[in-house]
Amino acid sequence: MSVAQTLGKQPTAADAADAAVTLSASRPSLARRTKNRIASGAVVCAVALAAIPLALVIWAALTRGIERLDLALFTNSMWGVVGQGGGLLHALVGTLLVTGATALIAIPLGLAAAIYLTEYGGQRKLAGITRRAVDIMVSIPSIVAGLAAYALFSLLLGPGTRSGLAGAVALAMIMIPVVVRSSEEVLRLVPGDLREAGLALGSPRWRVIRKIVLPTALPGLTAGAVLGVARIIGETAPLLLVAGFTDAMNYNLAEGRMATLPVFIYTQWSSKGLDTAAYDQRAWAGALVLMAVVVVLQLAARALPPQIAKLRRNR
Amino acid sequence: MRAAAVAVSLVLVGVLVFLAVKGSPAFTAGAGELPAHAANFWALAGPLAFGSLWVAVIALVFAALPAIGVALAATIYAPSPRFGRFLGAVLDLLAAVPSVVFGLWGLMVLAPAMVPIYEWLHRYLGWLPFFSGQPSVTGRTVLTAGMVVAVMILPIMAAICRESFALTPPALIEAAYALGATRWEMVRTAVLPVARSGIVAGGMLGLGRALGETMAVAMVLSAIPDLISVNLISSQNPSTIAQFIASTFPESTGSQVSALIALGLVLFAISLAVSVVGRRVAQQGVSR
Amino acid sequence: MTATVPTSITTTTTPAGAASPAGAALAASETLTLAAEPPGPPGAVGSMSITDVSCYYGSHLAVADVSLEIPGRAVTAFIGPSGCGKSTLLRAINRMHEVIPGARAEGSIELDGVDLCAKEVDPVAVRSKVGMVFQKPNPFPAMSIKDNVLAGLIIRGQRPRASAADELVERCLERAHLWDEVKDRLKKSGDSLSGGQQQRLCIARAIAVQPDVVLMDEPCSALDPISTLAIEELMRDLARDYTVVVVTHNMAQANRISDVTAFFSLASAGQPGRLVESGPTGQIFSAPKVAATRDYIEGRFG
Numbered sequence: 016m017s018v019a020q021t022l023g024k025q026p027t028a029a030d031a032a033d034a035a036v037t038l039s040a041s042r043p044s045l046a047r048r049t050k051n052r053i054a055s056g057a058v059v060c061a062v063a064l065a066a067i068p069l070a071l072v073i074w075a076a077l078t079r080g081i082e083r084l085d086l087a088l089f090t091n092s093m094w095g096v097v098g099q100g101g102g103l104l105h106a107l108v109g110t111l112l113v114t115g116a117t118a119l120i121a122i123p124l125g126l127a128a129a130i131y132l133t134e135y136g137g138q139r140k141l142a143g144i145t146r147r148a149v150d151i152m153v154s155i156p157s158i159v160a161g162l163a164a165y166a167l168f169s170l171l172l173g174p175g176t177r178s179g180l181a182g183a184v185a186l187a188m189i190m191i192p193v194v195v196r197s198s199e200e201v202l203r204l205v206p207g208d209l210r211e212a213g214l215a216l217g218s219p220r221w222r223v224i225r226k227i228v229l230p231t232a233l234p235g236l237t238a239g240a241v242l243g244v245a246r247i248i249g250e251t252a253p254l255l256l257v258a259g260f261t262d263a264m265n266y267n268l269a270e271g272r273m274a275t276l277p278v279f280i281y282t283q284w285s286s287k288g289l290d291t292a293a294y295d296q297r298a299w300a301g302a303l304v305l306m307a308v309v310v311v312l313q314l315a316a317r318a319l320p321p322q323i324a325k326l327r328r329n330r
Numbered sequence: 331m332r333a334a335a336v337a338v339s340l341v342l343v344g345v346l347v348f349l350a351v352k353g354s355p356a357f358t359a360g361a362g363e364l365p366a367h368a369a370n371f372w373a374l375a376g377p378l379a380f381g382s383l384w385v386a387v388i389a390l391v392f393a394a395l396p397a398i399g400v401a402l403a404a405t406i407y408a409p410s411p412r413f414g415r416f417l418g419a420v421l422d423l424l425a426a427v428p429s430v431v432f433g434l435w436g437l438m439v440l441a442p443a444m445v446p447i448y449e450w451l452h453r454y455l456g457w458l459p460f461f462s463g464q465p466s467v468t469g470r471t472v473l474t475a476g477m478v479v480a481v482m483i484l485p486i487m488a489a490i491c492r493e494s495f496a497l498t499p500p501a502l503i504e505a506a507y508a509l510g511a512t513r514w515e516m517v518r519t520a521v522l523p524v525a526r527s528g529i530v531a532g533g534m535l536g537l538g539r540a541l542g543e544t545m546a547v548a549m550v551l552s553a554i555p556d557l558i559s560v561n562l563i564s565s566q567n568p569s570t571i572a573q574f575i576a577s578t579f580p581e582s583t584g585s586q587v588s589a590l591i592a593l594g595l596v597l598f599a600i601s602l603a604v605s606v607v608g609r610r611v612a613q614q615g616v617s618r
Numbered sequence: 619m620t621a622t623v624p625t626s627i628t629t630t631t632t633p634a635g636a637a638s639p640a641g642a643a644l645a646a647s648e649t650l651t652l653a654a655e656p657p658g659p660p661g662a663v664g665s666m667s668i669t670d671v672s673c674y675y676g677s678h679l680a681v682a683d684v685s686l687e688i689p690g691r692a693v694t695a696f697i698g699p700s701g702c703g704k705s706t707l708l709r710a711i712n713r714m715h716e717v718i719p720g721a722r723a724e725g726s727i728e729l730d731g732v733d734l735c736a737k738e739v740d741p742v743a744v745r746s747k748v749g750m751v752f753q754k755p756n757p758f759p760a761m762s763i764k765d766n767v768l769a770g771l772i773i774r775g776q777r778p779r780a781s782a783a784d785e786l787v788e789r790c791l792e793r794a795h796l797w798d799e800v801k802d803r804l805k806k807s808g809d810s811l812s813g814g815q816q817q818r819l820c821i822a823r824a825i826a827v828q829p830d831v832v833l834m835d836e837p838c839s840a841l842d843p844i845s846t847l848a849i850e851e852l853m854r855d856l857a858r859d860y861t862v863v864v865v866t867h868n869m870a871q872a873n874r875i876s877d878v879t880a881f882f883s884l885a886s887a888g889q890p891g892r893l894v895e896s897g898p899t900g901q902i903f904s905a906p907k908v909a910a911t912r913d914y915i916e917g918r919f920g
Contacts, residue, residue, distance in 0.1 A: 042743040043512055047774060054514035058407045061399020062417065065488070068481040069424045072435045079438075127334030134331070141335055148339040154605035155345065155598060156542025158572045162594040165587075166348035174587070188345060191338060249428025252544035252572070256579050277430045281545065284434060295438070302431045309426045317419070410719055501756035505820070507717055509770040509827060510746030519773050523760035 073306070080303025083296040088304075093262035093274075098290040103301050105264045106279035109179060112268055113258060113275055114248050116183035117190055122240050124187075125194025132195070133202040134224055145195075152192040160188040161253025168257065179265070179273035182258030186247045193246055197239030201232045238319035245312035249305060251277035276305050353592035355585060363585040365578050366555040371589060375596050377558045381472075381568035382597065384560070385547060386540035388476030393484040394533060400484070401491035406498075406517055418492075425485035433549030436478035441469030441550060448473070448563040459560055466565035468552065473562040475551040479543050483536035490535060494528025495521055527611050534608025538601045544572035571597040664730065664830040664861035665690035666711070671725035671735075672890075673706045673715060680706045682890035684725075686880055690830075693853055693862045695872035695899065698882035699914065703891025704865045707882075708833050711863065712748035713741040729830060746770070748831040749824035754840050755816030757808030757823070764804040766819055767791060770827035786826060794822035795852050814845020821852065825860065832856060834864040838871065850875050869915060873903050881911045 043051075091102030128145060136142030155163075164185035168176050205228050213223035229236070259272035260282050283298035361369045368374035400421065408414035448465040455461045465471075502520035511519060522529075553569035561567075575590045575597075582590060666688040673681040681703035688694045696704035706715065713734065715721040726733045734744045757766045767787045771777055778786060787804065791797040796818040800811070808819055817837055824832055834853070838846040853875050856862050866872050872879055880896035895908045906912045 042740050043510075043774070047512055047515070051512035051514040054517070055407065057395075058399045058403045061396040062403045064396040065400045065424060065484055066420060069420060069427070071439065072427055072431065075435050075439050076431065124334050124337055127331050128338045131331035131335040136335065141332070141339075145335040145339050148342040150605075150609065151602060152338075152342055152345075154538055154601050156544070156572060156594075156601055158542065158544045158575055159349070159594040159598045160345070162575070162591050163345040163348050166352035166591055167344065169352065170348065175583070188341060191341060195338065245426055249426075249430065251428065251430040252548075252576050255576060259580075277428055277545075280430045280434060281549070284437070284549065298434055302428075302434055305428055306431060309428065310423065313422060313426055499756070501752060501754055502758060504714065504717065504750075504752060505756040505758065505823075506769075506773060508712065508714060508745055508750035508752075509773055509823065510742050511773045512742050515773045515775075519758060519769065523758070 076299060076303045076306050079296070079299035080301075083300035084303060088297075088300055092264050093279075094264070096262070097288045099293045101293075101297065103276065103279050103297070103304065105261070106274040106276045106301070107304070108264065108266065109258070109273040110248065110276040112266070113179050113182045113186065113254065113273065114244060116180060116268055117186040117247055118240070118244055120183060120187040121190035121194050121243065125191045125243075126198050126236065126240075128191075129195050129198035129202055130224060132199050134220070134228065149192045149195050152188065153196070155188065157185075157189055157250050158252040158256070161185045161256035163188060164253065165257045177257055177259035177272045178270055179258050179268040182254045182273065182275065183268065185253035185257050186250055189250065189253070190243045190247045193243045194240060197242065198232075198236055201235030201239055202228065204235065205231045234319045238316040241312055241316040241319075245309055245316070248312070249277055249309060251281055254278050255281065276301055276308075280305065349591055349595050349598070353588055353595050356589040356592035359585055359589060364589045365582060365586045366574075368556065368589075371592060373556070374589065375571070375593055377556050378569055378571045378574050378593065379596060379600065380558050381553070382541050382570040382572065382600070384568060385472060385476050385479060385543075385551075385570055386537050388473065388562070389479035389483055389540040390533060390537050392477055392480035393487055393536060397484050397487035397532065397536070398491050398529060400488040401495050402517065402521075404488075404492050405495040406503075406513070406521060421485040421488055424481070425489075427482075429482060429543060429545040430549070432478050432482055433546040436474060436546055436550040437470065440478065441471075441474050444469040444471075444474050444477075451563055460562045463561055463564050463566075465563045466552075468565065470550055470552040470567075471563050471565070472551060472567045475547050475567075476562075478546045478550055479540045482543060482546060483539045486539055487532040487536040490532030491525065491529055494525040494532075497528075498524055527614055531608045531612035534604055534611065538604045538608065541601045541604065542572060542597065544576050548573040548576045663690045666831065666861065666863075667726075667728045668707075668711075669726045669728070671707065671710060671723060671727060673703065673710050673723045674721065675718070676720040679890040681710075681882075682892055684882075684893045686893055686896055688861065688863060689878060690730075690861045691857060691859065692877040693857045693864060693875050694878040694880065695876035696863065696865045696880050696882060697867075697869065697872050697914075698891070698894075699884070700867075701887065701891065702882040702884045704880075704882045705835050706891070708835055708863060708865050709750075710735075711831070711833055712745050712750055714745070714750060716741055746827055747829055748833060749827065749829035750833045750835065751817070751820050751824055751837050753836045755813055755820050757811075757816050757819050759807060759809050761808060762805045763800050763808050763811070763819060766808045767822050767826050769823050790822040790826045791819075793825055793856075794818045795848060795855070796822060812845070814841050814848055817841060817845070817849060818852065821849075821856070825856070829860065831861040831863065834862065836865050836867060839867060846871075873899060879903070881906075881908075881914065883910055883914065 087100060088102040089107070090104060091100065092105035093101045093103075094105075132142055132145060136145070164181050167184065168178070168181045209227055209231060210223055213227045214220070218226070254275050255278050258275060258278065260278050261272040261274050265271050265273045280298050280301040283294045283301065287294040356364070356371050359371060361367070364371065364374055366374060400417065404414045404417040404421075408417070445465075445467065448469065448471065451461045452463075452465040498521045502524070503516060506516040506520040547570050551567055551569070551573060552565060553567045553573060555569045555574055557566060557568045559566065559568055571593050575593055579587070579590055668684055668686040668688065671681065671684045672679060684707055696708060698704050709715045710723040711727055711734070713723075715723060723735060725735065727735050729747065733739065734748070758769055761769060764783075764787050765772060767790050768777060768783060777783065788797060788801075791800060796815060799815060800819075803810070808816060811819060821832070821837075838849050841849065850871060853862055853864060857877070864876065876899045878896065879899045879902040881894045881902065882891050883894045884891045895902065895906060895911045897907075902911065903915060906915065
């Protein structure tokens with residue numbers, strides 16, 4: 016039905032009869048149907064564009080990583096290895112130590128800050144400042160966190176120091192805002208009347224928080240923390256700067272260079288020996304192990320209650 | 331609790347102070363004290379800042395439409411809520427792949443696969459400045475790097491878009507359908523106008539992420555630090571700030587380190603500016 | 619009540635000189651299988667015939683076996699207790715139920731002899747012939763008042779040129795009894811209007827695409843009494859040119875505005891809703907045939 020037809024005088028019955036053309040005539044025009052179909056097709060293509068790289072990366076990690084996925088990989092370091100053989104035990108231990116240290120710094124600090132923001136902060140100035148600080152920290156590029164940790168440790172201990180602890184400090188700068196945000200969101204989901212019920216019984220505020228608020232929010236807080244760990248466990252750049260790299264085992268966070276899994280992958284590629292295939296194989300095997308760790312962490316967080324679903328993307 | 335809140339703010343102040351203290355000498359450093367034989371700090375930072383923005387913009391161009399499409403697929407076009415959740419899980423997984431793994435993949439799988447495509451682009455579109463000159467034989471070009479970074483920022487952008495699409499009032503969706511809209515016409519009338527600020531905010535967040543992305547670019551891109559070029563397929567590529575820091579830092583000492591730290595400050599300033607703009611746009615959307 | 623009150627379901631007053639569009643439709647259309655004879659008497663433009671319609675949400679049967687004649691160019695009211703499926707049935711008429719995942723309808727709903735439920739009929743086409751006004755006013759917030767009226771055309775990519783658009787906007791807003799209130803601020807957002815004005819804007823938007831039928835799902839339940847009165851007056855007025863079907867909880871409203879009333883009910887919660895009785899409004903309210911209808915109307919119902 017044309018616009019000209021739609022216009023005109025007050026609609027009369029004759030107009031109505033005119034307008035009451037058949038359904039087939041009021042069927043959307045070919046152009047409209049085509050546009051609609053193109054849009055639907057584009058949406059399907061977009062899904063494919065997101066899914067295909069993921070599938071290809073997983074496929075590459077599986078097929079190329081499996082070649083060196085043997086027991087020796089998990090029982091050997093790279094000490095003295097220049098060609099075939101060797102393993103990533105030193106990097107695995109390093110990742111565990113550095114990630115553990117990061118979690119020990121970031122989770123208590125981030126959680127406590129989140130409790131302050133939700134339970135005590137209100138409209139106070141400090142709460143506003145803290146929120147803004149968290150917002151800014153989220154946008155710190157990870158390599159800049161590495162530089163900051165390097166600057167801190169070289170101010171304290173002299174230039175050129177590298178240690179697992181410095182790496183943990185760098186990663187904590189990345190993880191703290193993640194933990195604060197996810198914890199704050201979870202704590203806000205705890206219904207206010209639960210708190211009021213506790214306060215009405217005459218309990219002091221901190222007791223209500225400890226006995227009522229935190230237990231209620233515990234699954235969500237745990238999921239947030241796990242996702243925070245998943246977020247930093249694959250970080251490479253800051254560790255490359257401040258934890259450095261070594262072929263040897265190092266169990267001491269406070270002293271000496273410490274290998275980690277992501278940096279292991281990078282250096283297997285960047286500083287190859289003569290037998291390049293062996294290095295590539297180890298790099299892919301490391302990638303496969305790292306992907307497996309990340310997937311397990313994701314699944315663990317996903318197994319926790321659904322109300323924290325949105326936190327998963329709060330990175 | 332109060333102490334923790336103060337401590338979080340102090341961490342940020344600390345980051346800025348440490349970077350400023352260790353980085354400030356570089357701003358006045360002369361030739362000979364800087365890496366890459368730069369005459370002064372800004373001659374070093376300028377081309378690298380260009381490279382960072384260039385790669386980030388390429389990534390944004392590649393990722394923007396797919397991100398919006400995936401977000402639509404997970405909300406409006408999802409045949410069932412279950413499909414939407416499944417797609418969300420795929421995106422989470424994509425977001426969780428460590429950048430060093432993407433780097434390895436981009437370098438060893440994607441780059442070689444792109445070589446024939448670059449030769450084709452050069453043959454037929456070589457008259458454009460983007461595709462002129464000898465194409466790279468390794469495929470480790472700025473276009474490949476941009477594509478890898480695009481894959482990495484896609485889930486972040488899609489997540490933000492998805493949240494704002496999911497907030498479309500059902501009443502508006504019904505209003506559009508009741509007027510005889512096709513699904514696409516409904517999306518254009520009811521969903522996109524309301525979500526516009528969310529889309530822009532997602533784009534800004536993605537851009538910020540792309541600017542700071544280090545490892546994937548460091549591994550994929552074969553770069554020259556003082557080059558400014560818009561060629562997408564050459565073996566002569568500009569470098570990015572993050573890549574330059576990561577690849578130069580391990581062998582640097584003294585004044586060179588302080589130059590790299592100052593570069594970090596510049597990168598921080600750029601990504602902060604991008605995220606502030608993004609947040610402002612998002613808030614505008616909320617208040618409207 | 620106005621002069622258009624029919625004496626029975628099957629005899630409806632129509633504007634003088636109305637030709638049966640169903641005949642024209644038959645002649646014009648080769649692509650649709652049409653009923654040999656349009657139901658209802660000649661001249662009943664926009665009359666509908668609902669036959670054995672059942673609506674499901676997934677496996678849950680919400681409305682069962684409704685058969686009902688809806689006269690053209692008159693107001694038909696659906697009344698009944700909550701959950702009786704009257705809104706569900708209303709949404710099935712322009713296939714809005716298909717927007718909800720898992721919802722489906724069986725049976726046939728014919729508009730001037732054309733089955734709207736047929737598989738080969740595009741729901742988009744149905745909705746441009748059968749408009750809908752919702753419980754809560756829902757103007758598009760990103761559009762001006764003027765663009766809201768034109769929304770149906772803008773959506774189709776058929777935005778008319780300036781003078782034609784102005785004319786159409788004025789005509790539809792006048793028809794929706796809103797022109798005088800908004801003519802000085804057509805460029806403002808639809809959000810700036812009061813609830814009752816927004817609802818009339820939505821009505822103007824619905825009639826701008828020239829539907830045959832306007833469905834209204836409790837259009838006054840979110841409005842104050844004054845706005846309600848304005849909408850009621852408007853509904854009566856609209857019935858001169860459109861078939862109006864309105865779902866309402868308000869018994870007095872149904873009595874005031876409708877020509878035909880259909881009473882729906884359900885045996886108990888979880889059971890499907892059914893049509894209990896329908897007929898001319900006067901008869902339903904004064905002499906219902908079924909006891910359940912009388913109980914409900916007299917307020918003795920649950």
